[in-house]
Amino acid sequence: MxxxxxxxxxxxxxxxxxxxxxxxxxxxxxxxxxxxxxxxxxxxxxxxxxxxxxxxxxxxxxxxxxxxxxxxxxxxxxxxxxxxxxxxxxxxxxxxxxxxxxxxxxxxxxxxxxxxxxxxNPLKHPLLAHLGPEPLDAAWDGAALWAAAKGKRVAIKGMLMDANVVVGVGNIYANESLFMAGIHPGRAAGRISLPRYLRLADAVKEVLSRSIEQGGTTLRDFVAEDGRPGYFSQSLKIYGRSDQPCLSCGGPIREIRQFGRATYYCPACQR
DNA sequence: CAACGGACCTGCCTGC
DNA sequence: TGCAGGCAGGTCCGTT
Incomplete structure (x- = not known):
């Protein structure tokens, strides 16, 4: 979950x-x-x-x-x-x-x-001390991502999921954010321009905050019984949709494996 | 150092 | 029907 x-x-x-x-x-x-x-x-x-x-x-x-x-x-x-x-x-x-x-x-x-x-201080606990910035903080933006990416050859999706770089972005929302920003998940992090990083950070913020809002709609259920946030009811645009038509261009969504995890992307819309 | 694979653990789905 | 195999939203650790 x-x-x-x-x-x-x-x-x-x-x-x-x-x-x-x-x-x-x-x-x-x-x-x-x-x-x-x-x-x-x-x-x-x-x-x-x-x-x-x-x-x-x-x-x-x-x-x-x-x-x-x-x-x-x-x-x-x-x-x-x-x-x-x-x-x-x-x-x-x-x-x-x-x-x-x-x-x-x-x-x-x-x-x-x-x-x-x-x-x-729990923030200094070994489990938390190394954590990167909160993506929903106003101070966090694409420039921070861009700076973290300097010289890195790791695929952008891997960097986005690295908690040392930014916290909270797991597999699903990494896929969703990269789709929204039009960035190919396999692109080397150090070879993405600042303007594209600005767009990516905006996408991360939007995907996460919209998802929190949806979670909010099921809060009552959550508290009462079923313990299940809005995750399943969420409208995912790319995750889990291999071979289905891209919601932007209609072409088939492709599935690959990166770092042992499923990656979904549109080869036409994401470069 | 960056980058990758494997490990942790259970449940569920698929295909033979 | 049963069973093996693969996969799942996260993170840490070891090896190259």
């Missing part, structure tokens, strides 16, 4: 249920995530109060009195607000049970997600 828009949708969905709440207890049914859930975390968290719910890249940062819970959804993670009485299913690994009678339930079949604790 999660690229930046899905994580932001999750953040907005859970925030009102969490803010100001005291943590009754943490229930860890399966600690074996990408990093193990610390065995003493339940004891550490009990009684603390949630003060903020932030996001950095695809990481959720739940600030409580005296520290921060760092949460990542990996490839298959999701969050729901449920009754703590609701029986846990197979991949419901962690519940954060709150004083208002709800639980934040973390589900993750593939267990690529993680949940750790820090008392330091």
């Amino acid at each position: 999660p690229e930046l828009p899905e994580v932001e949708t999750a953040r907005r969905g859970i925030e009102p249920h969490l803010l100001g709440q005291r943590i009754e207890r943490l229930v860890v049914r399966e600690p074996r995530l990408r990093l193990p859930v610390p065995s003493d975390l339940a004891g550490v968290l009990a009684g603390r109060v949630i003060e903020e719910v932030n996001r950095r890249g695809k990481y959720l940062l739940i600030r409580v009195s005296g520290g921060t819970i760092i949460l990542h959804l990996g490839m298959s993670g999701s969050l729901r607000i449920v009754s703590p009485e609701r029986p846990a299913e197979r991949h419901d690994h962690v519940d954060l049970v709150l004083a208002n009678g709800v639980a934040l339930r973390f589900t993750d079949p593939r267990r690529f997600g993680l949940l750790v604790w820090t008392t330091e």
